[in-house]
Amino acid sequence: xxxxxxxxxxxxxxxxxxxxxxxxxxxxxxxxxxxxxxxxxxxxxxxxxxxxxxxxxxxxxxxxxxxxxxxxxxxxxxxxxxxxxxxxxxxxxxxxxxxxxxxxxxxxxxxxxxxxxxxxxxxxxxxxxxxxxxxxxxxxxxxxxxxxxxxxxxxxxxxxxxxxxxxxxxxxxxxxxxxxxxxxxxxxxxxxxxxxxxxxxxxxxxxxxxxxxxxxxxxxxxxxxxxxxxxxxxxxxxxxxxxxxxxxxxxxxxxxxxxxxxxxxxxxxxxxxxxxxxxxxxxxxxxxxxxxxxxxxxxxxxxxxxxxxxxxxxxxxxxxxxxxxxxxxxxxxx
Amino acid sequence: xxxxxxxxxxxxxxxxxxxxxxxxxxxxxxxxxxxxxxxxxxxxxxxxxxxxxxxxxxxxxxxxxxxxxxxxxxxxxxxxxxxxxxxxxxxxxxxxxxxxxxxxxxxxxxxxxxxxxxxxxxxxxxxxxxxxxxxxxxxxxxxxxxxxxxxxxxxxxxxxxxxxxxxxxxxxxxxxxxxxxxxxxxxxxxxxxxxxxxxxxxxxxxxxxxxxxxxxxxxxxxxxxxxxxxxxxxxxxxxxxxxxxxxxxxxxxxxxxxxxxxxxxxxxxxxxxxxxxxxxxxxxxxxxxxxxxxxxxxxxxxxxxxxxxxxxxxxxxxx
Numbered sequence: 289x290x291x292x293x294x295x296x297x298x299x300x301x302x303x304x305x306x307x308x309x310x311x312x313x314x315x316x317x318x319x320x321x322x323x324x325x326x327x328x329x330x331x332x333x334x335x336x337x338x339x340x341x342x343x344x345x346x347x348x349x350x351x352x353x354x355x356x357x358x359x360x361x362x363x364x365x366x367x368x369x370x371x372x373x374x375x376x377x378x379x380x381x382x383x384x385x386x387x388x389x390x391x392x393x394x395x396x397x398x399x400x401x402x403x404x405x406x407x408x409x410x411x412x413x414x415x416x417x418x419x420x421x422x423x424x425x426x427x428x429x430x431x432x433x434x435x436x437x438x439x440x441x442x443x444x445x446x447x448x449x450x451x452x453x454x455x456x457x458x459x460x461x462x463x464x465x466x467x468x469x470x471x472x473x474x475x476x477x478x479x480x481x482x483x484x485x486x487x488x489x490x491x492x493x494x495x496x497x498x499x500x501x502x503x504x505x506x507x508x509x510x511x512x513x514x515x516x517x518x519x520x521x522x523x524x525x526x527x528x529x530x531x532x533x534x535x536x537x538x539x540x541x542x543x544x545x546x547x548x549x550x551x552x553x554x555x556x557x558x559x560x561x562x563x564x565x566x567x568x569x570x571x572x573x574x575x576x577x578x579x580x581x582x583x584x585x586x587x588x589x590x591x592x593x594x595x596x597x598x599x600x601x602x603x604x605x606x607x608x609x610x611x612x613x614x615x616x617x618x619x620x621x622x
Numbered sequence: 623x624x625x626x627x628x629x630x631x632x633x634x635x636x637x638x639x640x641x642x643x644x645x646x647x648x649x650x651x652x653x654x655x656x657x658x659x660x661x662x663x664x665x666x667x668x669x670x671x672x673x674x675x676x677x678x679x680x681x682x683x684x685x686x687x688x689x690x691x692x693x694x695x696x697x698x699x700x701x702x703x704x705x706x707x708x709x710x711x712x713x714x715x716x717x718x719x720x721x722x723x724x725x726x727x728x729x730x731x732x733x734x735x736x737x738x739x740x741x742x743x744x745x746x747x748x749x750x751x752x753x754x755x756x757x758x759x760x761x762x763x764x765x766x767x768x769x770x771x772x773x774x775x776x777x778x779x780x781x782x783x784x785x786x787x788x789x790x791x792x793x794x795x796x797x798x799x800x801x802x803x804x805x806x807x808x809x810x811x812x813x814x815x816x817x818x819x820x821x822x823x824x825x826x827x828x829x830x831x832x833x834x835x836x837x838x839x840x841x842x843x844x845x846x847x848x849x850x851x852x853x854x855x856x857x858x859x860x861x862x863x864x865x866x867x868x869x870x871x872x873x874x875x876x877x878x879x880x881x882x883x884x885x886x887x888x889x890x891x892x893x894x895x896x897x898x899x900x901x902x903x904x905x906x907x908x909x910x911x912x913x914x915x916x917x918x919x920x921x922x923x924x925x926x927x928x929x930x931x932x933x934x935x936x937x938x939x940x941x
Contacts, residue, residue, distance in 0.1 A: 508720060509715055509717060509720035509721050510720060510721055510722055510723040510724070512676070512715065513713070513715055513721045513722070513783070513786070514723070515676070515707065516674065516676055516707055516708060516712075516713040516715075516787075517707065517708035517712075517713075517735050517739070517786060517787075517790070518704045518705065518706070518707035518708035518709055518739055518790075519708075519734070519735065519738060519739075520704065520738065523734070523738065527734075528723050528726070531725050531726075532723070532724070532725055535725075605725065606724075606725060607724070607725060607727070607770040607772070608724060608770065608772045
């Protein structure tokens with residue numbers, strides 16, 4: 289584990305670099321998309337007053353100074369005031385973020401909890417009809433666009449069967465800094481359809497990935513050797529093979545969880561889920577630059593954090609990456 | 623102890639049944655070492671896999687029988703087959719780099735095999751694993767138990783593989799090209815180690831290789847395979863000194879001499895018939911330098927005395 293720390297620092301440095309680039313892009317939104325003064329004051333205000341405000345807000349400062357100020361504020365979670373809602377973006381996000389994160393969390397749990405076992409099953413019993421049914425269903429799941437699945441689910445479970453609500457988040461319990469729908473019956477019921485909709489694509493993707501990786505692993509020499517030693521199938525499949533399957537699956541899954549946050553836009557729109565995605569769509573319609581730029585930074589931040597976690601997980605699963613290379617191979621030469 | 627009788631292995635590809643092993647018989651005494659030699663595609667590995675019950679579909683045994691210590695094992699399935707694997711027949715594969723699971727320490731793989739198969743506790747299994755590794759000549763076995771395969775060199779890994787193959791005390795070890803993937807300088811060590819370990823454990827060995835040097839060094843008897851058949855079988859020394867089949871003679875002649883450097887290496891002209899080719903005569907006849915009319919018409923059977931048999935019409939034993 290001795291080499292893990294420098295590696296982590298290195299990746300952390302890369303993450304900071306990525307965040308700076310993204311920050312610059314989202315900072316550029318302010319200067320290139322519309323004029324913030326216009327947005328704040330409208331058209332009918334006197335030019336001298338405009339200039340005064342421009343000066344007061346520091347908009348006449350050179351770009352590097354303004355960028356550093358932007359980053360400084362962003363680090364403290366300060367992204368200015370929403371043009372549309374006239375409340376600080378940070379506060380707006382604070383209200384919306386829990387909704388999105390809970391949705392993404394539920395979707396990720398569904399996708400992983402069903403996708404990995406289904407993939408393993410389809411690989412182990414690849415000639416069984418049930419495995420082939422899974423494979424065909426997964427094709428459907430991977431080809432259906434999210435909004436179609438969402439609307440179909442609403443039609444079946446809300447309109448026809450009247451079992452689950454079709455929009456909103458239900459009752460929410462406020463924990464001060466976090467509002468959760470996990471604690472109320474209506475909150476949980478409202479979560480089902482959007483979470484399933486968001487999870488479906490990822491579920492099928494993970495399932496297909498696990499299946500093909502697992503098939504690959506089952507053909508390797510070390511699995512053959514394990515069979516030749518008479519180890520029971522249960523051990524060979526669920527210990528030897530699954531663990532080797534997970535190495536590549538972790539990367540893809542990590543990235544997919546990042547895109548769950550991004551994909552949530554569509555699901556949130558379909559289900560009127562009061563989360564970040566819906567906020568972003570509305571921000572785009574109103575050219576609400578502070579919200580858009582903050583959203584961009586936040587999503588990038590999620591991706592960076594997830595990639596970082598994936599790298600660490602990699603090291604936890606695969607001993608070849610643990611940096612012990614140097615203390616073994618030299619000594620035991622025959 | 624091991625009795626293979628007229629075994630046939632087939633594979634069905636596009637509704638055609640292709641013969642991979644065509645009627646091989648051999649027997650092995652307790653503790654004996656038998657070499658199987660032949661060029662790539664002769665069916666050496668297939669034979670090893672067929673004996674160990676390790677054929678992967680669509681390959682399957684289409685006839686004949688394999689008897690180990692008086693019990694038929696070629697028709698076993700599921701749990702019964704699993705009970706034979708490792709415990710009665712140990713296998714060593716060609717590539718030690720890929721034979722070990724990269725994500726588990728070698729100790730983990732050894733202890734897992736010993737505890738699940740022999741039903742003994744972890745502490746005892748660990749002691750056995752250390753003793754086994756010690757016997758393979760691995761330095762500091764207790765410490766290296768926690769190391770992962772990538773931390774070992776090729777030769778060291780093959781020692782671990784040998785320990786794994788022998789950890790359940792099998793009566794038969796089938797080693798399929800155990801040194802081919804290794805550095806030349808390590809090959810001899812591993813062959814000697816395999817020989818010594820199997821002697822200590824009282825295991826018989828089937829050593830599959832295309833290397834005549836390995837055969838000469840480590841086997842008591844040798845079977846020469848060609849196109850899915852045994853063309854010559856006998857005590858190693860006699861087969862090497864006085865080969866009776868033209869194919870064996872060709873193999874011997876193609877070993878490069880060590881005392882001079884010929885401009886061209888000797889070779890057997892032509893190539894082995896492709897799997898699925900059905901010849902009415904001896905499968906070697908198209909390449910045989912001394913083939914006569916009869917060789918192209920009928921397949922010769924193994925014949926000969928003193929345990930040295932050849933399948934050739936030109937051999938005096940056949941006529």
